[in-house]
Amino acid sequence: MKLDDVPQDKSSSYGGHKKLLYATTSEGRYTGTKSSGWDTEAFATTLAVEALEQQAQEAYNQWQQGLLSPLPYLMYQARLDETGLSQISGFWRWRLRRHFKPAHYRGLSSAILRRYSDALGVPLAQLKAYQSQANQQE
């Protein structure tokens, strides 16, 4: 890639940062240069983020309807899927799925919620508040 061809498309996913990459001068010599983003890359990123947000929105709706515990929503918010949450929290996937049920979630101990708090970066108090919120809905 020549220096003139280095894209400067100001991708929003770069958050105002610039990445370094290597390109050639007109004499064909390599040098480091900065790029503010590339539309091709941004399109792929946006599509992936949208897919995740859609999943999060669905999980949020189901939580509000009392069909799921808040955990799936928080999981997608933390950019995780079941495999990832399982690895980070140390819970087997079948246990995760139990905790995804509102009735099970209400009965979870502080010790278990603490592990979710660490894995998802959500304060323990908030996870506990969601337990009693769920109770009030019934």
Add this chain to the structure above:
Amino acid sequence: MTFTHQQSAHCESGVMSSLLTNAGFAISEPMVFGLSSALAFAYLPIVKLNGMPLIAYRMPPKHIINTLNKRLGLNIQSKRFSGVEAGQLALDQALANKEAVGLQTSVFWLPYFPAEMRFHFNAHNLLVYAKENDNYLISDPVFEDVVQCSTDALNKARFAKGALAPKGLMYTLGNTPTNVNWPKLIRQSIKATTRILDGLPLPWIGVRGIAHLAKKIAKLDPAATKYNRLYLTHIVRMQEEIGTGGAGFRFMYASFLQEAAIKLNEPVLHDAANQMTLIGDGWRGFASQLVQYCKAKQAKPNFAELAASLQQLAQQERQLMQQLAAWCKTAAKL
């Protein structure tokens, strides 16, 4: 300690280039990347990222550090920890000794990363060069300038759990290299790369892996429109967004070949550098092609065309590796 920050394209090669350069042994990032034979390709359907296969354009994390350590005799001291307190204490002590310390961290927990860039990748390398009050002063190779991070946040990033968990890994440089035999070392490292890309009897690694991915694309079900869009853009993401990506690594390797050509006065390597640049351009063209296809939402999917572009790249990489392998057998100039 005076520490000079330098921005890099990739975290691991950047950390090693920065560590060595600051210790008085000036070495460019592409030279680190090439000497550690880090260029590769791997298609790993067993490792899933959000339900998609892992596609890597370089060797796995820690390969650069370990290989460079061996080839240049750096005597790198690395340590993992079972607890957060021990890990923090060791880091603080090393900093008190005015050492620059390399760390393995999780991108997701580093607050100075823009939210859009954070994801659960546990093998991000950075350098800590000092501590002021409760803040670590950090030279993160992929950032333009130095950054800061609170003790709590850095502890969280160092002890993140999950795949490739860093377990607080920290490393410091033992020696700076002396009497480097460049002709021998460059031949050795290029030979290793030709073997990785075009010498392993595994269908998922190297040039065979690229051809394998091409076959996967050719076999996509035209009816599964949504999945296809996510799958094809996933390839682009793995190539461009994660780390430096495929084309980026190809350009970095081309830069290495050029530097090696000048160092050893070898016209063959100049020619190889030019070819590698064309291959990098080819990868970027392939990414555009995939995205254009996804944007168009055309009625007749033509996966064969996409697969053919990839097969061509595989062919080009194979030819270049064969040329380089032949060069490695030639005697070093005196």
